[in-house]
Amino acid sequence: MKNILDAPFVEEMKKTTANMYRLGWDERNGGNISYMLDEKEVAEYLDLNNVIRTIPTGFDAKELIGKIFIVTGTGKYFKNVEYDPENNLGIIRIAEDGTTAELLWGYADGGKFTSELPAHLMSHISRLSVDPENRVVIHSHPTNTLAMNYVHELDEKKFTHTLWEMCTECIVVFPDGVGVLPWMLCGTNEIGEATAEKMKEFRLVIWAMHGIYGAGKNLDEAFGLIETVEKAAQIYMLTSHLPRINTIKDKDMQILAEAFGVEYRKDFLNL
Ligand code: 2HA
Numbered sequence: 001m002k003n004i005l006d007a008p009f010v011e012e013m014k015k016t017t018a019n020m021y022r023l024g025w026d027e028r029n030g031g032n033i034s035y036m037l038d039e040k041e042v043a044e045y046l047d048l049n050n051v052i053r054t055i056p057t058g059f060d061a062k063e064l065i066g067k068i069f070i071v072t073g074t075g076k077y078f079k080n081v082e083y084d085p086e087n088n089l090g091i092i093r094i095a096e097d098g099t100t101a102e103l104l105w106g107y108a109d110g111g112k113f114t115s116e117l118p119a120h121l122m123s124h125i126s127r128l129s130v131d132p133e134n135r136v137v138i139h140s141h142p143t144n145t146l147a148m149n150y151v152h153e154l155d156e157k158k159f160t161h162t163l164w165e166m167c168t169e170c171i172v173v174f175p176d177g178v179g180v181l182p183w184m185l186c187g188t189n190e191i192g193e194a195t196a197e198k199m200k201e202f203r204l205v206i207w208a209m210h211g212i213y214g215a216g217k218n219l220d221e222a223f224g225l226i227e228t229v230e231k232a233a234q235i236y237m238l239t240s241h242l243p244r245i246n247t248i249k250d251k252d253m254q255i256l257a258e259a260f261g262v263e264y265r266k267d268f269l270n271l
């Protein structure tokens with residue numbers, strides 16, 4: 001059996017959480033990540049018959065029975081993951097009943113998965129229904145994205161349109177746009193269900209005045225989506241109080257989307 005601390009997926013989680021912490025997006029215990037792993041790969045590092053303990057999830061994820069995820073721990077700090085993965089991360093498998101998580105590794109101090117597990121697992125189910133390759137869901141509190149929530153209308157079309165206008169590549173990176181949820185209580189099944197509903201349509205979902213969710217087939221893709229939104233939001237926050245002299249026009253965005261051959265939300269442009 002190989003050493004789990006050398007597993008590429010543990011290494012990736014360490015690097016991603018450290019990176020996000022240093023970008024200032026994941027203060028204290030802010031943010032969480034879930035990453036679906038390949039059973040055969042995990043079996044190189046862990047005895048899959050050895051369940052350390054079981055933890056109720058509080059909802060039914062029958063679509064994910066048997067699936068294995070590496071997930072950040074509740075109350076844990078992204079800052080600390082790289083130094084102490086075994087306490088700050090856990091590897092769980094969704095049990096046969098669909099409502100229990102079997103701990104295969106991690107949460108070594110008796111901890112458990114993020115309080116946002118419902119939003120994560122329900123989002124996995126939604127994304128998998130439209131993209132069987134989806135593996136990763138990331139939640140984060142990126143600074144400018146959050147700032148923009150306070151000064152921009154929280155309308156999906158208007159919010160996406162503004163982000164697309166802020167950098168030439170935005171419409172190419174997230175042609176499907178950004179879903180927006182109103183402020184809601186976090187950590188609940190309700191916000192999980194609302195996020196998952198949006199995730200059928202969008203890979204990015206804003207939680208108003210809280211943060212963002214991004215989904216993708218790997219950590220790079222999910223992170224890169226959030227990073228691109230955050231960059232656009234930064235340009236917006238640097239310029240929105242100044243007279244606008246130039247802009248990317250809707251026609252330009254259409255030309256871009258067509259040149260790159262992406263399926264974009266035509267109804268989000270005013271052509
Ligand atoms: O895990 O970000 O939304 C801390 C959070 C909750």
Ligand code: ZN
Pocket residue numbers: 030031139140141186210211
């Ligand atoms: Zn949060």
